[in-house]
Amino acid sequence: MTIKKLCIFFSICYFCTNIYAQTVNNLGVNYTIHSKSLNEDRQIQVFVPESYKTTDKKYPVLYILDGQRLFPFGVSLLKSNTHFQLTPEFIIVGITNKYPDRFGHFIDIEKRFLKFIEEEVISYIDNSYRTSDKRILFGWEYGGSFVVQTMMDKPDLFDAYLAASPFPLDNKIEELDNFLSNNPRINNMLYFSVSPYENQVNIGTKKLDSLLKLKAPKTLNWNYKELENEEHLSTPYSTIYFGLKKFYGYYPELQFNSLEEFTKAGGLNYVNEYYKKRALDYGFSSNLSDWTMFSLTRNAIRAKDYNQFDIFINEFKETGFLERIRINRSCLIAEYYLENKQYDKSIEIFSLLADKYPNSELPLIGLGDNYKSLLNNKKASMYYRKAEKLFKNKSN
DSSP, X not given: OOHHHHHHHHHHHHHHHHEEEEEEETTEEEEEEEETTTTEEEEEEEEOOGGGGGOOOOEEEEEEESHHHHHHHHHHHHHHHHHTTSSOOOEEEEEOOOTTHHHIIIIITHHHHHHHIIIIIIHHHHHHSOEEEEEEEEEETHHHHHHHHHHHHOTTTOSEEEEESOOOOGGGHHHHHHHHHHOTTOOOEEEEEEOTTOTHHHHHHHHHHHHHHHHOOTTOEEEEEEOTTOOTTTHHHHHHXXXXXXXXXXXXXXXXXXXXXXXXXXXXXXXXXXXXXXXXXXXXXXXXXXXXXXXXXXXXXXXXXXXXHHHHHHHHGGGTHHHHSOHHHHHHHHHHHHHTTOHHHHHHHHHXXXXXXXXXXXXXXXXXXXXXXXXXXXXXXXXHHHHHHHHHHHHO
């Protein structure tokens, strides 16, 4: 037996002697681990994404402290995010911390608890599942303080550190100051947030925010958010959502809520750079997505800014996106040309759609509306009759 095979064999034997129970349910698999670091039995929960069984790719892992409460939310968020393509798929690991022991785990024996996570939980997950080298750690309250401490103790263990209402932090500010001075090239992500109404918690987070503004290296991707509509018990949910959104910032198709937001971001130069970065990070095409091109055009329509609308269409038309997007969206664009008396452009698009969708009455009605505006009642009537006939045939 080779040395490599022996290592694998002894590794399997080690885990078999320490993981002695598991149950499967709709939220994945529950494991009971006997932790040598803590000298006690520990429960963890594992959920793999939908594609895990049908692919051979490796997945990032999100580790959630207080899994007994927050693991189900993580699973729900994963399903929602991947359905709407807001983040890539990832594995979720919930680490159970029961009351009142959790306070001691995160404060009194935090070094031992971190050893348990690094040497027993992460090792088991990496040996049992197809994991990539990307890891995220989330914690709330005392668990949030533990997350910040973990970043200082093991900055390379996780790529992103997400902390909701981290407490206590006052006693860590001096250590954090030294840590930042001694790690000028740290390139992790730190995301921490709090409700504005958490009193003692706010004192610590504001001190951390002030320290980071003064001392954080440019390579540290950090963000502090006050969650105006949350309270102490609800900050974990918003923090996981916004933290993942921040970490996977270049993953979604780009969308702006208004032309003002688009202009403030940097206009088309920003949009093009975003898609280059998206392609580099996740392997997508560097071309703008159809949704981005349509949503930008729709923002111009909603703002009644014809000049910007026409700029977008001229910029995007050669990509063929008008033929690929949903017919009602293409019709909206053609209708806006009609509204602005640009009949030739409107007719061109409606004619293209009529050829592409011969069983839809929408382009025919649009052509009828154009010719009616041009006082060509004969042609208008012809298209209206065709649309009416199609509608009646579908009704029957």
